[in-house]
Amino acid sequence: MQQPYLEPHQARTRVPNSFEDLLGDSIERAFAVGIHDLPGLVGYLNQAGPTCPGGEPWTEDAYKTLMARLGE
Amino acid sequence: MSTVDPVEQLLANGLKNLWYPICPTGFIADKPVSLRRLGYKLALWRDTDGTLHALEDHCPHRGAPLSRGVNLGDRLQCPYHGVEVRCDGVTTRVPGSPGCKLEGSQATRYFHVTEAAGAVWLYNSAGNIEEAPPLVLPEQLSSAEFSHFLCYAEWRGDYRYVLDNVMDPMHGTYLHKQSHSMSEGESHAKFVTRDTDTGFIFEKDGQRGVNFDWTEWADTGVHWMRLEIPYPKTGGPGGNFHIVGSYTPISRELSAVFHWRCRPLTGWQRDTWRFLYKNRLEARHWAVLEQDREMLEFMEPDANQRENLYQHDLGLVRLRRHMKNLAKAQLELIEARQL
Numbered sequence: 001m002q003q004p005y006l007e008p009h010q011a012r013t014r015v016p017n018s019f020e021d022l023l024g025d026s027i028e029r030a031f032a033v034g035i036h037d038l039p040g041l042v043g044y045l046n047q048a049g050p051t052c053p054g055g056e057p058w059t060e061d062a063y064k065t066l067m068a069r070l071g072e
Numbered sequence: 073m074s075t076v077d078p079v080e081q082l083l084a085n086g087l088k089n090l091w092y093p094i095c096p097t098g099f100i101a102d103k104p105v106s107l108r109r110l111g112y113k114l115a116l117w118r119d120t121d122g123t124l125h126a127l128e129d130h131c132p133h134r135g136a137p138l139s140r141g142v143n144l145g146d147r148l149q150c151p152y153h154g155v156e157v158r159c160d161g162v163t164t165r166v167p168g169s170p171g172c173k174l175e176g177s178q179a180t181r182y183f184h185v186t187e188a189a190g191a192v193w194l195y196n197s198a199g200n201i202e203e204a205p206p207l208v209l210p211e212q213l214s215s216a217e218f219s220h221f222l223c224y225a226e227w228r229g230d231y232r233y234v235l236d237n238v239m240d241p242m243h244g245t246y247l248h249k250q251s252h253s254m255s256e257g258e259s260h261a262k263f264v265t266r267d268t269d270t271g272f273i274f275e276k277d278g279q280r281g282v283n284f285d286w287t288e289w290a291d292t293g294v295h296w297m298r299l300e301i302p303y304p305k306t307g308g309p310g311g312n313f314h315i316v317g318s319y320t321p322i323s324r325e326l327s328a329v330f331h332w333r334c335r336p337l338t339g340w341q342r343d344t345w346r347f348l349y350k351n352r353l354e355a356r357h358w359a360v361l362e363q364d365r366e367m368l369e370f371m372e373p374d375a376n377q378r379e380n381l382y383q384h385d386l387g388l389v390r391l392r393r394h395m396k397n398l399a400k401a402q403l404e405l406i407e408a409r410q411l
Contacts, residue, residue: 004226004326006365008358010096011221012350024351027344031308038340064340071343071350 020070022050038063082399084230084324085111088198088411089402091207091294092320093191093330096224100124100192104148106139108322110196114183115139119146124185125159126194132163132179161200189213189332190222193294198402198411208292212314212334219342220316220334221349225361228369231319231327232392233376237364238297238317239274239388244284247367251360254301257283263384274387281312289391294318307353310337310345324373329365333357 016024023045030044038060045058052058053066086092086109094109094116104117106129115129115138127148129139136152147158155174156165161182166175184195184204195204212218227234237243242261248254261276268288275286281302288298300312307313313335320328337345345353381389405411 004228006225008355010223011354016351020347020351024348027308027348028306028352032304032306034305036309064343067340067343067347071346 019050019053026050078403079396079399082403083232083395084321086196086231086321087295087395087398087402088196088406090291091193091195091204093318093328094185094194094320095192095328096222097187097190097192102143104139104141104143106137109194109320109328111321112181113137114194115148116185116192117143117148119159124187124192126183126185127157127159127161128181128183130180131155132157132174132177133166138180189220191224191330198406205293207294209294210290210292210296210298210316212298212316213332217336217338218314218334219337219346220332221346221354223331223333223354223357223361225329225331225365226322227327227329227365228325229327229371230324230373231321231329232395233368233371234317234319234327234329235297235391235395236376236388237368238299239287239289239391240384241274241276241284241287241299241387242384243364243367244301247363248284248360251356251363254283254360256302257285261384263386265386265390272390274390287387289387308344308348309341310335331361 026045026048027041029048030041035041035044042058042060042063045063052062056062092110095107099105100116100118102118104115107114107116113129115127117125119125125146127138129137131138131150131152133150133153133155136150138148138150138157141151142149144156147156147164149156154167155163157180158164159182161178161180163174163177163179166172178200182200183197186193186207188207188209193207197204213220244254245257245259257279261279263274264277266273266275268290270292271288271290273286273288279285284299284301286299290296290298295318297317298314300314303313313333316332316334318330322328335345402411
């Protein structure tokens with residue numbers, strides 16, 4: 001008898017890396033304090049981290065480009 | 073010697089002439105796959121251009137599994153004696169006995185299959201039919217306004233326990249009390265039922281947008297259920313989180329459980345939700361579903377034969393009655409050879 005299919009992770013293609021985990025933490029913290037707009041979120045990331053890949057400050061464009069890839 | 077109740081048997085195998093989700097699309101590649109669903113053993117495979125096909129996994133010659141044979145594009149070759157069966161159920165070749173009666177006959181059940189929302193869908197026709205009606209899904213799965221993820225799982229037990237579970241919003245307040253999204257709201261409620269064009273809504277009287285407060289059941293040629301649950305603040309912009317569910321019997325002891333998690337989002341908000349879902353929310357949603365699975369799997373197969381129902385159970389009572397009536401109507405048509 002085959003075991004029933006029970007796979008908790010069906011959306012992701014690989015295990016998240018530590019940058020993604022830190023970014024997720026930071027986004028959730030920003031949302032939790034009521035920051036729901038993009039300029040506010042970008043400001044929060046620049047203040048609280050993680051650092052934007054490449055080392056430059058977060059911009060709206062940089063955030064959108066990265067999210068389009070991570071949220072495919 | 074017990075007699076088999078035909079209504080019960082029809083319901084246990086799944087009502088006819090409906091679309092059912094079968095498995096995630098990624099389960100089927102060019103190598104034929106054998107899956108038990110809806111009282112059948114099915115052979116599913118992909119043609120050279122990726123088109124899906126489904127036959128009953130039963131060679132018309134002597135019943136060997138076609139799924140263990142050779143994929144010849146639009147047909148399978150049975151590994152036992154080389155009999156070739158096309159995707160429309162016609163035996164195109166019997167190499168061991170060319171020209172025999174089986175050659176050219178449509179001796180195999182075939183099924184119309186399509187792909188949508190990350191799932192393979194099969195039209196459970198009562199017999200072989202030329203064309204299936206279009207697959208009609210709720211806006212959460214068909215509109216570009218929504219983003220969605222499929223979560224597929226196989227739970228032990230009859231699929232009707234899963235229907236009962238989703239038609240019972242009040243369990244959210246208790247079973248899911250310690251989940252990320254269902255800790256709010258009143259611990260008691262009065263429920264009311266409201267008809268829709270495609271089915272009905274079962275909802276808490278006076279509480280909306282706080283917890284798991286309502287369930288919709290619908291028949292659009294697919295039986296699906298829909299509900300909304302508020303996200304906590306950490307879920308960010310985008311409002312409630314919508315769940316669409318559809319459930320398919322694998323056997324009396326196993327159910328194919330499909331939940332699509334959906335949110336009406338676009339642009340950076342959509343991408344952010346999708347990132348968070350893949351990174352962490354999927355695991356939280358999974359933990360909630362596991363609570364349901366464990367509860368249902370620990371219930372005895374005949375648990376629903378000895379119940380004392382109360383006001384919260386009006387929704388599942390109505391759904392059970394409706395399903396039974398649909399089954400009776402289908403049986404009459406089958407007996408009159410009109411289905």
